[in-house]
Amino acid sequence: MRTYKLTIVYDGARYQGWQRQKTTGMTIQGILEEAITQVTGRKTEIDGSGRTDSGVHAKGQTASVTLSGKVDATEFRSNLNAALPEDVRVKEMLLVKNGFHARLNAKGKRYEYFVDTREKPDVFTRKYCYHYPYELDVPAMQKAAGYLIGTHDFAGFTDKKDELSTIRTIYDIIIEKQDSKIRVEYYGTGFLYHMVRILTGTLLEIGTGQKQPEEAAKALKAGNREYAGFLAPARGLFLKDVYYE
Amino acid sequence: MRTYKLTIVYDGARYQGWQRQKTTGMTIQGILEEAITQVTGRKTEIDGSGRTDSGVHAKGQTASVTLSGKVDATEFRSNLNAALPEDVRVKEMLLVKNGFHARLNAKGKRYEYFVDTREKPDVFTRKYCYHYPYELDVPAMQKAAGYLIGTHDFAGFTDKKDELSTIRTIYDIIIEKQDSKIRVEYYGTGFLYHMVRILTGTLLEIGTGQKQPEEAAKALKAGNREYAGFLAPARGLFLKDVYYE
Numbered sequence: 001m002r003t004y005k006l007t008i009v010y011d012g013a014r015y016q017g018w019q020r021q022k023t024t025g026m027t028i029q030g031i032l033e034e035a036i037t038q039v040t041g042r043k044t045e046i047d048g049s050g051r052t053d054s055g056v057h058a059k060g061q062t063a064s065v066t067l068s069g070k071v072d073a074t075e076f077r078s079n080l081n082a083a084l085p086e087d088v089r090v091k092e093m094l095l096v097k098n099g100f101h102a103r104l105n106a107k108g109k110r111y112e113y114f115v116d117t118r119e120k121p122d123v124f125t126r127k128y129c130y131h132y133p134y135e136l137d138v139p140a141m142q143k144a145a146g147y148l149i150g151t152h153d154f155a156g157f158t159d160k161k162d163e164l165s166t167i168r169t170i171y172d173i174i175i176e177k178q179d180s181k182i183r184v185e186y187y188g189t190g191f192l193y194h195m196v197r198i199l200t201g202t203l204l205e206i207g208t209g210q211k212q213p214e215e216a217a218k219a220l221k222a223g224n225r226e227y228a229g230f231l232a233p234a235r236g237l238f239l240k241d242v243y244y245e
Numbered sequence: 246m247r248t249y250k251l252t253i254v255y256d257g258a259r260y261q262g263w264q265r266q267k268t269t270g271m272t273i274q275g276i277l278e279e280a281i282t283q284v285t286g287r288k289t290e291i292d293g294s295g296r297t298d299s300g301v302h303a304k305g306q307t308a309s310v311t312l313s314g315k316v317d318a319t320e321f322r323s324n325l326n327a328a329l330p331e332d333v334r335v336k337e338m339l340l341v342k343n344g345f346h347a348r349l350n351a352k353g354k355r356y357e358y359f360v361d362t363r364e365k366p367d368v369f370t371r372k373y374c375y376h377y378p379y380e381l382d383v384p385a386m387q388k389a390a391g392y393l394i395g396t397h398d399f400a401g402f403t404d405k406k407d408e409l410s411t412i413r414t415i416y417d418i419i420i421e422k423q424d425s426k427i428r429v430e431y432y433g434t435g436f437l438y439h440m441v442r443i444l445t446g447t448l449l450e451i452g453t454g455q456k457q458p459e460e461a462a463k464a465l466k467a468g469n470r471e472y473a474g475f476l477a478p479a480r481g482l483f484l485k486d487v488y489y490e
Contacts, residue, residue: 009368057369089368123254123334124302128369 001066003100004073005244006046007092008032008061013127013235014087017054018061028052028088032063035083039076040067049102049109049242050190053197055234057128059112060091062242064102108171108189108243113200114236115182129181130236136207138177141184144206144216145173148199155223157199158192159231166192166223175203182207185240194231202229246311248345249318250489251291252337253277253306258372258480259332262299263306273297273333277308280328284321285312294347294354294487295435298442300479302373304357305336307487309347353416353434353488358445358481360427374426375481381452383422386429389451389461390418393444400468402444403437404476411437411468420448427452430485439476447474 008028016025020033029048036044046063067076077093084090114129116122121131148170155166170188184203186196202219205211211229219227253273261270265278274293281289291308312321322338329335359374361367366376393415400411415433429448431441447464450456456474464472 011368086366086371087368089365091365120334120336121331123256123332124373126331 001068001098002071003064003066003096003098004071005092005094005096005100005102006032006063006065006090007094008058008063009089009091010058010061011087011127012052012055012057015054017056018048018050018052028058028061029063031084031088032090035080036065038083039079042068047102049106049239052239053194053234053237055127056237056239057235058239060110060241061239062102062106062244064096064100066098102242105244106190106242107245108187109191109239110241110243111186111191111196112238112240113184113186113196113232114238115184115200115204116180117182118180127235130233132204134208136177136182136204137209138175138182138207140209140213141175141203141207143213144203145175147213147217147220149173152220153223154192154195154220156219156225156228157195157202159198159225160193163192168192168195173199173203196237197232197234198225198228198230200229200232200236204232205229246313246343247316248309248311248341248343249316250337250339250341250345250347251277251308251310251335252339253303253308254334254336255303255306256332256372257297257300257302260299262301263293263295263297273303273306274308276329276333277335280325281310283328284324287313292347294351294484297484298439298479298482300372301482301484302480303484305355305486306484307347307351307489309341309345311343347487350489351435351487352490353432354436354484355486355488356431356436356441357483357485358429358431358441358477359483360429360445360449360481361425362427363425372480375478377449379453381422381427381449382454383420383427383452385454385458386420386448386452388458389448390420392458392462392465394418397465398468399437399440399465401464401470401473402440402447404443404470405438408437413437413440418444418448441482442477442479443470443473443475445474445477445481449477450474 016027018028020029046065049062073093116129116131119133151169172187174185176183261272263273265274291310294307318338361374361376364378396414398412417432419430421428
């Protein structure tokens with residue numbers, strides 16, 4: 001038995017998120033497991049670095065998988081990609097040490113969120129950014145990001161009630177204007193359920209002046225969902241990278 | 246009765262091209278006529294500036310339509326967009342003089358073709374460019390474009406046998422490298438069936454060195470399809486603009 005780390009790119013637009021489901025719709029994990037089962041001839045399960053919501057994309061999701069026998073990783077990856085639909089690609093397959101687990105061993109994650117601030121939604125990018133046609137005060141958003149960076153209790157920035165711990169560390173938040181697009185990058189130890197999307201909604205409300213930058217700090221202190229901003233839509237979000245030691 | 250000119254943007258990925266069809270699949274014209282019929286309450290037909298193939302996109306297709314009674318174009322356009330799927334948008338609706346016809350009055354057209362030369366296909370742009378993972382000699386392609394610009398008989402650059410005339414004028418072909426993307430823009434009086442895609446296939450074969458730039462001139466003179474290059478896939482092609490007097 002050997003363990004492999006897969007790095008996966010996907011267009012999440014037509015999937016019900018990462019996690020395999022018994023009943024409803026197609027999921028990325030489900031599609032990958034089916035393809036691996038098809039290539040190996042044995043029912044195989046994989047462990048992702050974490051779930052992504054329905055409609056969220058990935059440029060570098062990771063998963064671990066244990067395969068029996070000797071496998072040529074290059075050939076296996078190529079067979080796997082042939083068995084997968086074109087909107088899910090395995091871009092790397094690496095032999096790692098036994099016991100490696102994509103979620104348990106993850107040390108950090110990087111996400112990107114794209115906002116299109118043009119007046120009208122764009123037909124060609126509508127599934128890959130959030131159309132939010134308002135002028136955004138980027139310096140105000142950057143000021144708010146300053147309060148959010150660091151180790152904090154993010155209880156007010158999740159929609160899940162029963163987390164063991166809501167303390168996380170955000171190493172950096174980069175907010176960039178690219179013509180009429182805003183790109184927000186989040187780099188941290190890990191993120192709670194909906195956290196990146198709520199952080200983005202909060203920053204957007206600050207960008208339009210509905211909230212002051214200081215209210216990001218207040219929302220942290222309050223630890224209550226109602227102080228943070230709205231849940232930004234899934235389609236603007238990309239899981240960019242997962243880091244290991 | 247008043248005549249209007251519509252300017253339309255569409256993602257052609259899931260459509261069977263522009264032209265309304267009785268039996269198979271959804272078409273852009275069909276979808277637009279249905280939406281107009283829904284808004285006006287009367288069965289309405291439109292005339293496009295020309296057909297686009299299945300999978301071809303548009304940033305500025307045009308169509309003419311005659312409507313009875315007084316119509317507030319801003320309101321009508323907004324109702325029309327509400328009735329259309331998100332991948333087809335009417336971006337402008339202008340009152341024009343009676344008798345205007347989007348195809349018969351067109352004086353010129355501009356198309357764009359996008360080629361992605363990276364090693365691996367990109368999950369997020371796969372429907373909007375042609376993945377052609379070869380290094381392209383852009384100066385050679387530009388030299389060939391020089392032979393193609395002008396008024397010529399393009400009989401060798403179409404897949405339709407029974408055109409009344411195969412003489413067309415290409416005003417300009419611009420070939421630009423943008424990182425690992427190649428953008429080719431075609432501006433001319435009009436283009437024959439498949440002509441832009443065959444021009445692109447020819448330029449790509451010249452870019453990889455399979456053909457010499459002079460062979461573009463030979464293909465023109467020969468007037469025979471077999472001398473020109475392959476039919477580049479629809480997905481890289483965008484109808485960008487249609488010009489009128």
